[in-house]
Amino acid sequence: MSGPLRRHLQWLTLLLGSLLLALAWNNLPVAAASFVVDSTADTADALPGDGLCADSGGACTLRAAIQEANENPGSDLIAFAITGGNTRIDLTTPLPVISDTLTIDGTTQQNSSCPSAITAANLNIELNGSSAGSLANGLEFVAGSDNSLVKGLVINNFEGSGIVLQSNSNTITCNNIGTNRAGTAAAPNGDAGINVMTGADNVIGGALTGNRNVIAGNLGSGIFAGPPATEPIITLPDEDPGLPPPTGTLILGNRIGTNALGTAALANAVNGVTVTGVGNMNSVIDNNLVSGNTGAGIAVLEGATLTLIEGNKIGANVLGNWNLPNGANGILIENGAQTVIHDNLISGNIGGGVFIADPPSSIAAENNIITANYIGTDITGEAALPNIGPGVAMQNASNNTVGGSDPADRNIISGNQGDGVFVTRSPTFSAVNNQVIGNYIGIDVSGEVALGNGGVGVNIFGGVETLVQDNLIGGNAAGISLSGNTTSNNIVLGNAIGTDPTGTFAWGNGEHGVFLNSRADSNQIGSIIPGEGNIIALHSGRGVWMTGVGTENNAIRGNSIFANQGDEVENKLGIDLSGSGVNPNDPLDADVGPNQLQNYPDLINLYSFDGAFLLNAVLNSTPNTTFDIDFYLNSACDPSGYGEGEIYHQSTVVNTDADGVAVLTMALDPVDPGTPFLTSTATDPAGNTSEFSNCVEVTE
Structure with a gap:
């Protein structure tokens, strides 16, 4: 991993620690004023600003409590003590927007609790928006509401979003958003579960099990994180002057698109998480279960940069041993840059595992880094949990890296139904200087057993100056394919294709070791420099096969090519x-x-x-x-x-x-x-x- 990347990850870790301290502080029930909701009615406060939460009949409703909190300067608390059995609040009009710092804590209601590692939350305060009006949102935080907390609520059936954030450093924790109370069935909000329209350093979830939200069943994305409108509240020393200040959303430890136990899909109708917009920098998506959504699991779009996607299960169940597929790609990077995708399980998705694309735009999908992931396998790395498409695809995208020279950066890209890695371009676009280094492609985590992809191990169609180096590639339909009339100046060095570097294990690819076709030009397969030759062995087809007029200027030097079978005509040709x-x-x-x-x-x-x-x-x-x-x-x-x-x-x-x-x-x-x-x-x-x-x- 490069020095700047390591510094960036260390810096994000420091940011995360500071925000978690802020989260712990926000969980303390310290407030300028406390209002205790004792009624499920939806009536207004009789006299907003008098310091008393009371409608005309003396009851403290949620609407009245928000009205009073907005009028009272400082950090206020809304707690709950509703008697009589029914704790569902049926809203008849949109609630007031929240314009001052406010904690809304549904766990103060009797018999309420947040989730544990093996049990779902028991949440009793439900906000039902089915009669709240056209495009009504559940809770909306606007300017002035920085450092607010929403905890222990069920928010469902609003025509808009469950929660809308337009302020900074808020925390959303221990809620069910878009489901019933038990988190077992969808009760959809009409847009996103949580919509971060603007704002910096908002935390959704947290590092503790009890911070987990269930965000599922919504008709938009589970979480939509747009760019901030203001500079962040928290600023940290920056050891690299080239890095911008933190402004992103932290999405930690949630279940997004599944039921509360993470065992069945409750789809959000768009993506699980959408991070988008120029200026959206340093979002962190860590330790979430993001599965079962209709679109992509996680989508980084339209200029979002420096997003860290780490430690998530994407397309699998909570145990990582069965698929709960997202309906498209596990991770989609479309015109997003400098994304770090690290240490995730990305398997079982209807599309590919990771898809990096650069459709028509002035914003390039480049400098994204994919390291230490299991893509197409189960959590053990020993059995297939296939993505239907490629493990990793890069279309019209340049300067991206899959793997790295450090063994800790190795991806296991195996068991997928498509190619292991696919690099391609459309006419008038380019796919230049991508790197595929140090991965197991079609091999299980042990490096000893074939767990092949259904397509080619590494398939380059139109890519230029791709470096494919030091990978183990076996068990696939073919090892490496270079084809297309713009596929040029790609370099294939130091790979073990069909066996391991010692020649101990036999996992030849089903066809050829390396295939060059359709005017692929000026590519390099191996080198006479020590350590740069490839091992190309034990294939059902040829070692290296080249076809087509115009497929030329391809150097094949310094490799170890042996025990390839060919067929009755091409018998064992290296x-x-x-x-x-x-x-x-x-x-x-x-x-x-x-x-x-x-x-x-x-x-x-x-x-x-x-x-x-x-x-x-x-x-x-x-x-x-x-x-x-x-x-x-x-x-x-x-x-x-x-x-x-x-x-x-x-x-x-x-x-x-x-x-x-x-x-x-x-x-x-x-x-x-x-x-x-x-x-x-x-x-x-x-x-x-x-x-x-x-x-x-x-x-x-």
Whole structure:
């Protein structure tokens, strides 16, 4: 994880701690005035501002209490002591907006309690908005109401949102919003469960189990968090001057789109959580269950930046062992930037796991980071809990990172029905400089057992300068695919494709290790630099297969390619250009086809004498051209007599003459007796690598 990212996460942790201290303070029943609601009637206060909560008959209603609290400067408390059994408040008109700091605590009603780790809340104060009027909201906090608290209420059946926030540093905790009292059935509000229209540093839920809200069944998003209108109330020292002040919403420990126990879906009709708008920075979505929603689980949209999505279960049940699917993607980043998606379970969704998209907009979906997630598996990482689409998809999006060089950043992207990782672009858009590093793709958490994706492990269609490095990729329909006429300059280094780095485990992909097609151009598969070659082994198809005119300038060097099966025609070819079996060399090498059907060297013999190894070979190819010749050692020749290339051995450079011929007589580095069979490839200056040459054995 990069230094700036670590500093940003540390800084957000400090912010979270400060806000939780504020939450603890808000839970204390200290107030300038306290009003105790003793009636379920919906009558107004007889004389607002006189300090007495009393309608014309002397009863203290919720409406009257809010009226008095608004007139009384300072932090006020509304508690409940309703007798007679019925504790549902049926509102006939919208409640007054709340314009001063106010705590509304439904847990003060007798026999009320917040949830535990294994039980639902027992909430007795219910606000029913079915007769409150057109577009009425449940509770609405406006300017002046900073640092308010709503606790222990059931808020349902309003035509608008359950709660609307237009102020700062408020806390919403231990409520059921959009459901019945038990949290077992929907009683929908007509818009969002909680609508943060403006405002900074609002907390929904909290770090403790008892802070949990159930936000489900609503006809909008469960939580809609728009950009703040003002600077935040809490400001912290910023060790990185490039980071803006905190302004986002903190969404912590809730159940969003499920019943109170997290065992069944109660869908919010849009997304579980929507974070949107330019200026919406540093929102935190942590330790929530976000499942069962009609749209995406979490959507970060339209310029929202620096959102942290961490420790959530998205698309699964509370135990993480069964699916409660969101109806679209688990996480959608659309024109959102610098999102950190870390340590989540993102599985079981109807769409993909994570979808990063950049539709027409001046706002780029870039610099998003996806680390340490289980995507497509259950909570153990050992069994599939598939997303229907790709595990991770990036469309028209650039500069995003999946995984990282630190093993702690590794994602398990396995068990999905689509591709593991899909990078693509639409015409006139770009998908540049994305990175897929250090992940298990089609492999379970142990790194030993295949748990394949139904599509390709890493599928790049139109991506440019993608780095695919140091991943384990196995058990998928194919390992890596590079296709499309703008798929260029992608780099594939240091991956183990079909087996682990030691060659101990066999989890070959069902087709080919690496497939290049449809004019994919100038891509690099491996390198002769130590540690940068790929292992490409044990596949049902070829090791590397390249097809189509215009699929050229693709360098395949320094890899370990062995034990690939092919079929009856392409029997065990390590590298296959055009799919017609071993291509015969031709004079002057003036071909049209994949990698221009580059000729391979013709190995004549390899002698061992007194500890020295002498090779005789010839290359017939393009005249007056410099070629890189790479040599590989093998434990056996393939039945075709050509290839593969089990161990990269060494390289040399040759120059063809005017007739296109380069004669090679050279001493090789010592050859291990366990791998006495030599093969080679030729690569021209543009990067066109040949198939493997014929195989020769060391003789004395």
